[in-house]
Amino acid sequence: MIGRCTKRTDDTFTVYQSTNCKADEYNPVSTLFFNTEGDTIRSLLAKGVQLTVSETFLFLGVWFIMQTMTYGIWVPAGLFLPAIIVGCTMGLMYSDTVTYLWPDSIGATEESFILVGAAAMLSGQSRLTYSIAVIIMETTQSLNLFLPVIVSIMVARFTGYLVSKGSISDQALLAKALPILPDEIPYASQFAENPIEAQEIMTPGPVTVRTCMRVKEFVKALKKKHTAFPVVDDHDNRHLIGLVNARFIYVLLKKKAWVAPFLVQGDQVDESNRLSNSNSRIDIEEERMGINRVEVKYDDFIEPLEKVQEKGNWYTKEIASDIQRILETDGEKFIDISQVMVDTPYTAM
Numbered sequence: 001m002i003g004r005c006t007k008r009t010d011d012t013f014t015v016y017q018s019t020n021c022k023a024d025e026y027n028p029v030s031t032l033f034f035n036t037e038g039d040t041i042r043s044l045l046a047k048g049v050q051l052t053v054s055e056t057f058l059f060l061g062v063w064f065i066m067q068t069m070t071y072g073i074w075v076p077a078g079l080f081l082p083a084i085i086v087g088c089t090m091g092l093m094y095s096d097t098v099t100y101l102w103p104d105s106i107g108a109t110e111e112s113f114i115l116v117g118a119a120a121m122l123s124g125q126s127r128l129t130y131s132i133a134v135i136i137m138e139t140t141q142s143l144n145l146f147l148p149v150i151v152s153i154m155v156a157r158f159t160g161y162l163v164s165k166g167s168i169s170d171q172a173l174l175a176k177a178l179p180i181l182p183d184e185i186p187y188a189s190q191f192a193e194n195p196i197e198a199q200e201i202m203t204p205g206p207v208t209v210r211t212c213m214r215v216k217e218f219v220k221a222l223k224k225k226h227t228a229f230p231v232v233d234d235h236d237n238r239h240l241i242g243l244v245n246a247r248f249i250y251v252l253l254k255k256k257a258w259v260a261p262f263l264v265q266g267d268q269v270d271e272s273n274r275l276s277n278s279n280s281r282i283d284i285e286e287e288r289m290g291i292n293r294v295e296v297k298y299d300d301f302i303e304p305l306e307k308v309q310e311k312g313n314w315y316t317k318e319i320a321s322d323i324q325r326i327l328e329t330d331g332e333k334f335i336d337i338s339q340v341m342v343d344t345p346y347t348a349m
Contacts, residue, residue, distance in 0.1 A: 002027075002029050002058075003019075003020055003027070004027065004028065004029070004052075004055075005020070005021035005022065005025040005026065005027055006025060006026065006028060006050060007024065007025055008024055008025060008026050009048065014031065014039070014042065014043045014046060014048030014049060015031070015035055015039045015043075016031050017030040017031045017034050017035065019034075026049075028049045028050060028051050028055060029051075029055055029058070029059070031043060031049050032044075032049060032051075032059055033059070033062075037078075037081040037082070037085060038081070040085055041081065041084055041085060041088060041118075044085070044088040044089065044092065044114055045088065045111060045114055045115065045140070046111075047110055047111060047114075051092070053093075053096055056089060056092055056093050056096065057093070059089055060086065060089040060090065060093065063082065063085055063086050063089065064086055066082070067079070067082040067083070067086060070082070071168065071172075079125065079168065080122070083118075083121050083122050083125045083126075084118045084121070084122065086121055087117045087118035087119070087120060087121025087122060088114045088115075088117055088118045089117075090117045090120075090121065091113040091114040091115065091116055091117020091118065091120075092110065092113065092114050092117070094113050094117065095110045095113035095114065096110075098113075112142075112145055112148070115136060115140060115142060115145060115149070116145065116148050116149055116152045117152075118136070119132055119133065119136045119149045119152055119153055119156075120152040120153060120155070120156040121156070122135075123152070123153040123154075123156040123157050123160075124156035124157065124159060124160040125160075125167065125168050126167050126168065126169070127157055127160060127161070127166070127167040128167075129153055129154070129157060132153055133146070133149050133150055133153060136149055137149070203226070206226075206229075206230055207221050207224050207226060207229055208229060208230045208231070208232045208238060209221050209229045209230075209231055209232075209244065209249075209337070210231065210232060210233070211231060211233075211241075211242075211336060211337055211338045211341070212259065212334055212335070212336045212337070212338070213334070213335070214331065214332055214333065214334055215253065215326060215327065215330050215331050215332070215333045215334070215335060216327055216331040216332070218249055218253065218335065219253070219323050219324075219326070219327045219331070221246075221249075222246055222249060222250065222315070222323055223320075223323070225315045226246055227245070227246050227247075227314065228243055228244065228245050228246055229243070229244055229246060229249075230242075230243055230345070231243060231244050231337070231341050240345060241343065242338075242341040242342055242343045242344075242345055243341060243342045243345040244337050244340060244341035244342070245340070246314065246315075247314050248337070248340040248341075249335075249337060249340075250314075250319060250322075250323065251340075252335050252337065252340065253322075253323065253326050253335065254322060254326070256326075256330065256333075257335055257336075258330070258333040258334060258335060259334045259335065259336045
């Protein structure tokens with residue numbers, strides 16, 4: 001089966017592999033296994049490779065196992081093209097089965113079954129519908145197969161939902177426990193007799209911060225070990241204007257991104273005050289106060305985020321000691337968090 005050789009055809013879409021075969025012959029199994037994924041798909045759709053039933057079963061089994069293995073390991077091997085290959089092979093098997101059982105009753109070509117199988121496999125895996133149909137129609141120019149492709153896509157999608165609630169990508173997100181909200185409210189919360197409310201999972205008495213405060217005030221908030229803080233315009237009326245990540249405040253403290261006190265008006269940096277003073281005066285005042293203008297880049301925030309993913313808690317003993325040391329030396333300095341906060345936060349009642 002594996003070493004079978006057959007005569008080559010004039011097919012221009014197939015890159016033949018002559019493993020242990022003569023110059024004018026090719027090995028069907030080697031041609032499919034030892035080509036790129038794109039060449040393999042072209043060979044299947046163009047019927048450039050003639051496979052026996054046993055060879056088709058072998059090819060399908062190996063590719064299905066490899067697709068399952070690459071999905072479950074940390075290797076970016078892809079899922080789209082393997083799904084097309086598995087779908088094409090299943091369509092070829094179905095075509096061979098129908099031809100064997102009813103040789104005179106089939107009117108469609110093998111290529112039609114292969115194309116429909118690829119569309120069904122993609123839909124069952126990704127749960128997409130019209131986009132899959134458009135991709136299949138545009139890439140193959142087989143507009144006459146629009147209705148069979150749509151029917152196969154809908155049947156595959158419905159069957160997939162009987163097996164699992166989401167697509168293969170949704171299952172990966174669930175397995176990795178990534179904090180992503182679903183599109184719909186969970187059934188248990190939507191129709192339960194006592195649904196879960198926000199007040200049951202929220203932290204009562206949230207610690208708030210202003211856009212510009214002294215270092216000692218930010219340190220006091222950080223010691224609460226919250227992951228984020230609501231930003232208000234004033235502690236009295238507590239009007240919400242944003243949300244800031246606690247790790248971002250720590251980065252500003254560690255980088256010593258201070259602002260000059262004479263630029264601070266109320267709870268924020270007054271840009272008009274900055275413009276009304278000459279740059280030379282600002283430079284002199286900042287130099288006298290020991291304030292260095294620090295440029296904080298996006299990459300500076302990556303390391304704290306990676307530590308949280310590794311350890312699960314951002315407020316480690318190392319960070320606590322850093323914050324305490326900054327408090328002792330620069331507790332009276334000012335920092336401005338307006339550039340790192342989310343100024344369009346969502347609110348829940």
